[in-house]
Amino acid sequence: AKQALESAGIYQNGVFEAAQIDRCIWNYQTSFQCRPDLDCERVRVHHKPTRERGNDKNECEKIKYRERRKELALRKKMKRKP
Numbered sequence: 001a002k003q004a005l006e007s008a009g010i011y012q013n014g015v016f017e018a019a020q021i022d023r024c025i026w027n028y029q030t031s032f033q034c035r036p037d038l039d040c041e042r043v044r045v046h047h048k049p050t051r052e053r054g055n056d057k058n059e060c061e062k063i064k065y066r067e068r069r070k071e072l073a074l075r076k077k078m079k080r081k082p
Contacts, residue, residue, distance in 0.1 A: 004044050031058040040066070 005011035021027075024034035029048040031038075040060035052069070053059035061069065 008044065028060055031056055031060065034058070034060075 002011060005016070010016070023029075024038055025042050026045050028034075028043045028046050036058050038058070038060065043060050046060070046062045052065045053061050
């Protein structure tokens, strides 16, 4: 947790600066009540979802699902090449 706070710039020199947090970044659960244009790369703590996103294009997947989706898309693209 300390490392995540330090990288966000709110824990410096051993001092914690209180701040309002964005639940979509610091405790992401689902896309509900998050901005449709939320950059999933900004998510620091991923609580949910516990499975792939399905049809919700705004859902930020956990890294393991995101990487799997990228890998499958790359394989599909490679198969299409002549």
